[in-house]
Amino acid sequence: TLDSAKTSSPYSSDTCAIEPHATVSDTCASYATLDALNDEVRPILTSITQDTDFFSYYRLNLFNKICPFWQDETSLCGNIACAVNTIDSQEDLPPIWRIEELGKLEGPHAGHPGRRQQQERPKQKPLQGGLGEDVGESCVVEYDDECDERDYCVPEDEGAAAKGDYVSLVDNPERFTGYAGLGAHQVWDAIYRENCFVKPSSSPSSQLAPLQGLQVQAANNFRSVLHKELPQLDDECLEKRVFHRIISGMHASISTHLCWEYLNQTTDEWGPNVQCYKDRLHKHPERISNLYFNYALVARAVAKLQKHLQHYNFCSFDPDQDLETKNKVLALTEQLHNRPQIFDEAVMFQDEHSIELKEDFRNRFRNVSRLMDCVGCDKCRLWGKLQVNGYGTALKVLFEYDETKNGENPLLRRTELVALVNTLARISKSIAAVRRFREAVQAGNDQILVSDSKSEAVVEDEGVRYYRHSDSNLYPDNYEPEYEYPDNGRPWEQREKTETLAEEFWQEWRIFWNTLAWVLKSWMAVPGTVWDILVLEFNRLWHFWLGLPVPLRTWKIQFPEPREEL
Numbered sequence: 379t380l381d382s383a384k385t386s387s388p389y390s391s392d393t394c395a396i397e398p399h400a401t402v403s404d405t406c407a408s409y410a411t412l413d414a415l416n417d418e419v420r421p422i423l424t425s426i427t428q429d430t431d432f433f434s435y436y437r438l439n440l441f442n443k444i445c446p447f448w449q450d451e452t453s454l455c456g457n458i459a460c461a462v463n464t465i466d467s468q469e470d471l472p473p474i475w476r477i478e479e480l481g482k483l484e485g486p487h488a489g490h491p492g493r494r495q496q497q498e499r500p501k502q503k504p505l506q507g508g509l510g511e512d513v514g515e516s517c518v519v520e521y522d523d524e525c526d527e528r529d530y531c532v533p534e535d536e537g538a539a540a541k542g543d544y545v546s547l548v549d550n551p552e553r554f555t556g557y558a559g560l561g562a563h564q565v566w567d568a569i570y571r572e573n574c575f576v577k578p579s580s581s582p583s584s585q586l587a588p589l590q591g592l593q594v595q596a597a598n599n600f601r602s603v604l605h606k607e608l609p610q611l612d613d614e615c616l617e618k619r620v621f622h623r624i625i626s627g628m629h630a631s632i633s634t635h636l637c638w639e640y641l642n643q644t645t646d647e648w649g650p651n652v653q654c655y656k657d658r659l660h661k662h663p664e665r666i667s668n669l670y671f672n673y674a675l676v677a678r679a680v681a682k683l684q685k686h687l688q689h690y691n692f693c694s695f696d697p698d699q700d701l702e703t704k705n706k707v708l709a710l711t712e713q714l715h716n717r718p719q720i721f722d723e724a725v726m727f728q729d730e731h732s733i734e735l736k737e738d739f740r741n742r743f744r745n746v747s748r749l750m751d752c753v754g755c756d757k758c759r760l761w762g763k764l765q766v767n768g769y770g771t772a773l774k775v776l777f778e779y780d781e782t783k784n785g786e787n788p789l790l791r792r793t794e795l796v797a798l799v800n801t802l803a804r805i806s807k808s809i810a811a812v813r814r815f816r817e818a819v820q821a822g823n824d825q826i827l828v829s830d831s832k833s834e835a836v837v838e839d840e841g842v843r844y845y846r847h848s849d850s851n852l853y854p855d856n857y858e859p860e861y862e863y864p865d866n867g868r869p870w871e872q873r874e875k876t877e878t879l880a881e882e883f884w885q886e887w888r889i890f891w892n893t894l895a896w897v898l899k900s901w902m903a904v905p906g907t908v909w910d911i912l913v914l915e916f917n918r919l920w921h922f923w924l925g926l927p928v929p930l931r932t933w934k935i936q937f938p939e940p941r942e943e944l
């Protein structure tokens with residue numbers, strides 16, 4: 379099914395997809411142009427998404443929605459299934475716990491205040507410090523969450539009483555989580571198969587357990603979209619192609635992130651995994667092409683907002699933060715705007731069926747958005763939802779906004795703007811990572827060393843020095859590596875540094891605590907284990923007494939190697 383989507387892609391024969399001076403098809407720019415643009419905007423984009431309260435928190439309904447298309451316990455979370463299978467097998471316990479942990483959300487959450495709370499609480503502190511005392515809550519909370527028929531995504535609060543939680547995007551980086559297998563494949567499969575303007579012979583939902591209540595309604599809407607006759611759609615239709623490229627480009631970006639921030643479970647180290655890149659991207663240049671295509675599309679949408687954002691209110695009750703955030707955003711939109719156009723949306727939806735086609739396109743995109751509730755790993759669902767919303771917002775801006783006007787365009791909701799800019803930052807990071815991976819493959823290296831050591835300043839702009847970082851991009855003086863790493867492994871780029879006393883203390887404390895937990899668990903398992911051994915030995919004795927072949931002994935005494943196992 380995914381293969382059918384793949385083979386129907388007109389790009390599978392695109393062997394020169396990553397030739398630097400080739401034009402990225404369906405855009406107006408070459409790979410080299412987009413790389414150069416990315417080098418230029420990456421520092422400011424990183425600063426916006428990492429350093430401003432407005433863009434580093436996202437509101438979404440992550441836990442209260444059920445997958446509206448199928449009921450299938452195994453697809454809910456591949457990791458939990460793994461953990462259930464292996465909990466008996468003590469040997470595998472620590473790594474599996476780690477995998478399960480990887481998908482969980484980290485950092486503080488804060489619930490969206492209800493109407494009464496909104497009236498009672500001071501406007502500067504609507505979350506009452508829920509995200510930490512130093513977070514500008516007036517930059518984070520969004521009261522206006524209504525949406526209109528022009529949206530390409532299902533609004534976050536649709537059909538649910540709860541208005542969602544605020545989560546930190548900085549504390550929950552998109553990277554390897556171990557979410558894989560049937561559950562993940564089923565979601566990708568549904569996204570490609572059901573949203574590819576291909577008339578399905580049978581929907582996956584029809585093969586799964588029966589649906590109930592609201593699920594039936596959602597599934598019916600979904601099917602009615604799929605079965606709608608659209609005479610003008612054929613395999614070569616530009617709009618269909620664009621749809622496929624957006625999905626495939628998003629998939630490629632997720633794959634890049636998980637390969638770049640990969641956890642080697644044998645060595646417990648995080649770092650780029652060149653083989654992962656080769657398998658998922660390098661052997662499929664059309665996927666890299668789709669990644670660059672998405673960059674052009676989303677960057678064009680952000681550029682188009684230049685006028686619109688001039689009077690945008692980022693932090694209602696904090697003028698200093700508001701000004702700082704606005705300055706950064708306007709610098710970004712200006713950089714993207716003041717250059718030859720990289721994507722021309724005006725060629726789409728131009729024929730006689732355009733209204734019908736646009737409506738269909740939008741509905742299919744909404745289905746992708748709903749499918750995100752079927753993703754069985756919290757962090758993957760967070761970033762999946764955010765990026766689908768980001769692409770949906772980009773499409774809305776491209777096809778519904780007039781860039782020459784200011785007040786007449788509908789105001790973008792906060793969630794839309796945060797999703798749009800963070801999605802651009804994700805693709806930007808992917809493009810930089812793909813370049814590093816490509817260089818490594820061309821040089822025949824199986825490893826990439828990532829270090830944050832700075833070489834000499836390369837550019838100085840308005841008092842800020844930019845350095846050429848080891849990932850070959852330019853970063854401002856105060857740049858810190860984008861990601862934080864889990865407690866159980868120090869970042870690979872910091873391993874050589876000397877540890878402070880506090881760090882050493884906590885490291886030792888963690889080992890002590892894990893040892894204690896491990897010992898207590900082992901003690902609790904003693905009665906069960908002794909019982910199993912007695913039954914097995916009695917069975918062997920019984921076979922021996924009857925003169926039957928004696929079963930092999932399936933247990934042994936093994937001394938643990940605590941440091942490695944913990």
Ligand SMILES: Cc1cc2nc3c(=O)[nH]c(=O)nc-3n(C[C@H](O)[C@H](O)[C@H](O)COP(=O)(O)OP(=O)(O)OC[C@H]3O[C@@H](n4cnc5c(N)ncnc54)[C@H](O)[C@@H]3O)c2cc1C
Nearest residue numbers: 380553554555556557558562565626629630636665758762
């Ligand atoms: C919405 C979502 C978000 C996810 N987020 C994360 C995450 O943050 N971290 C994490 O570790 N895992 C994440 N996953 C899981 C991850 O995407 C993979 O599904 C998982 O790593 C298993 O990979 P795989 O090699 O089996 O192939 P998959 O990536 O699952 O791909 C399945 C099939 O799709 C086709 N395919 C693959 N890439 C493309 C492409 N770019 N274009 C077209 N076709 C393609 C291929 O035929 C492939 O066999 C996410 C999954 C989903 C659905």
